[in-house]
Amino acid sequence: MNLDNSPLNATVSAEVDSTTVGILAVLGCILRREWLVALRNPGQWVNPLLFFVVVVSLFPLGVGPSPSTLASIAPGVLWVSSLLAVLLSLGTLFDADYADGTLEQLVLSGQSLPLIVLAKVLMHWLLSGLPLLLVSPLLAVLLNLPVGAIPVLMLSLLLGTLALSLIGAIGAALTVGLNQSGVLLSLLVLPLSVPVLIFGSSAVAAAASDLGSSGQLMILAAVLLLALALAPLTAALALRIGVSGSS
Amino acid sequence: MFKWIHRFGSAPFVYRFAGFLGPWIGGLCLIMLVVGLYLGLVVAPADYEQGESYRIIYVHVPAAILSMFVYVVMAVASAVFLIWRMKLADVVAQASAPIGASFTFLALVTGSLWGKPMWGTWWIWDGRLTSEVLLLFLYFGYMALRSAIEHPQSAARAAAVLAVVGVVNIPIIHYSVEWWSTLHQPATITKIGKPSIHPSMAVPLFMMVIGFQLLYAYVLLLRIRIGILHREARAAWVAKLPEVNSV
Numbered sequence: 210m211n212l213d214n215s216p217l218n219a220t221v222s223a224e225v226d227s228t229t230v231g232i233l234a235v236l237g238c239i240l241r242r243e244w245l246v247a248l249r250n251p252g253q254w255v256n257p258l259l260f261f262v263v264v265v266s267l268f269p270l271g272v273g274p275s276p277s278t279l280a281s282i283a284p285g286v287l288w289v290s291s292l293l294a295v296l297l298s299l300g301t302l303f304d305a306d307y308a309d310g311t312l313e314q315l316v317l318s319g320q321s322l323p324l325i326v327l328a329k330v331l332m333h334w335l336l337s338g339l340p341l342l343l344v345s346p347l348l349a350v351l352l353n354l355p356v357g358a359i360p361v362l363m364l365s366l367l368l369g370t371l372a373l374s375l376i377g378a379i380g381a382a383l384t385v386g387l388n389q390s391g392v393l394l395s396l397l398v399l400p401l402s403v404p405v406l407i408f409g410s411s412a413v414a415a416a417a418s419d420l421g422s423s424g425q426l427m428i429l430a431a432v433l434l435l436a437l438a439l440a441p442l443t444a445a446l447a448l449r450i451g452v453s454g455s456s
Numbered sequence: 457m458f459k460w461i462h463r464f465g466s467a468p469f470v471y472r473f474a475g476f477l478g479p480w481i482g483g484l485c486l487i488m489l490v491v492g493l494y495l496g497l498v499v500a501p502a503d504y505e506q507g508e509s510y511r512i513i514y515v516h517v518p519a520a521i522l523s524m525f526v527y528v529v530m531a532v533a534s535a536v537f538l539i540w541r542m543k544l545a546d547v548v549a550q551a552s553a554p555i556g557a558s559f560t561f562l563a564l565v566t567g568s569l570w571g572k573p574m575w576g577t578w579w580i581w582d583g584r585l586t587s588e589v590l591l592l593f594l595y596f597g598y599m600a601l602r603s604a605i606e607h608p609q610s611a612a613r614a615a616a617v618l619a620v621v622g623v624v625n626i627p628i629i630h631y632s633v634e635w636w637s638t639l640h641q642p643a644t645i646t647k648i649g650k651p652s653i654h655p656s657m658a659v660p661l662f663m664m665v666i667g668f669q670l671l672y673a674y675v676l677l678l679r680i681r682i683g684i685l686h687r688e689a690r691a692a693w694v695a696k697l698p699e700v701n702s703v
Contacts, residue, residue: 379621383614387604396600397618400593401625404632411636432628443621450613 235320236328243332246305254336257298261341264290265348276353283352284413287362288369291341292406295370296395298337299377302329303385303448312385316452322445330378330441338370354417361416365429369409372433375440376401382447404432468693470544471684474677481677485670492663500656512570514660518668519563523591524626526556526672530598531623534616544680546612547687549619550602551679555672557595564588583634590629594622608687 247253268286269279306312315325345366346359354362380398384390412425496514503510530552537545567585568578579585601618605611688694695701 383601383618393600393604397597400590403590404628407632407636447617450610
């Protein structure tokens, strides 16, 4: 059944439109709700962080403890691990809301769905991307990354994990409500996240060998801006498809 | 104009038209491939630098061209399906995905076989090779998403969104991978340049590219007919078809 065209939806959106809820009010409302949900369900943001720390600590065990080897693979290891951690946490972006029907209500609310998606992704990033950013200096030191490269690492992770959250939101929206969506989500999103991975890790590698990394960081920022503009629209379209097909 | 579009949206017409066109295209394809292979493998001279092993070009280059061409066809068909809800466009996109994945796989395997005698290795993480692998992953993602969603209408629309997102990303992925490999590997292995190719080699190559295009068209027509029969299995006109009744 296509919910978008149902008469019920038309009346609901007409009522909401007549009260003219402002964009900022919607944004604030969604952000506050996501914040409360996350506080009451700490696993949602603690698990990706633990995953990141565990994966990074496995690498020295796998490739050997030689400091020079670790230093040379550190940018790639930190970036691949944070990419996987972001992907892991994205599985929960829409699924809980889908399961309890909140997502359907959001789609039906008559408010701009791309805006709602953007608010959800931003709060999701604050709770799962930002902690990665904050522990990354510690892990960088464990991997013997030169200290001078740490600011670039954090800046590249700031731009990159936000872009990855936005790109991953498209995948999460496409796989909403599916069984085993985690594996499928990785298959869909990993090829799309290659540019972020390449420029993120090469920025860190350049900084580690005392080369300029502003070029890579600017491209990362460009990818982020492109994702910021297009990903919420695409994810909203995908969510409408997912919600309309379920009933 | 609109009448014409309407006719091409009608399943029985397309089914018969594809059935009529199929043998002609198949025959033309067979002629092109046989003549092209004869000219390429027997008539054309051996390369003075690469000897006989360059002849794999007559399979490798057409497969690589088609791997990208098919994805573009798939993405355009998906966009047409999303915008105008034209069901036939979805049939085309769905039918194209496995064909494109096969061409991509063929291009990778022949490239690897060619790389062993020429570059001395089965595989290098060269820009072109890497983007071809990522293209294969995009095809797999499309097919996996399609088969994961049970509701056929949502599966079609979600997969169409993914195909369009993929085609926006392909140039970004391609250039980032090119820059990445030039950042990391300063020409240790100089790529085989494009010398002005002699007509005795260019003509068979051109014929093989046309032959592969026709092969794609032929297989596509077959798969479109199957796709239409799947979708319209309960329609009255299908029940009246002689080939259905004879089984």
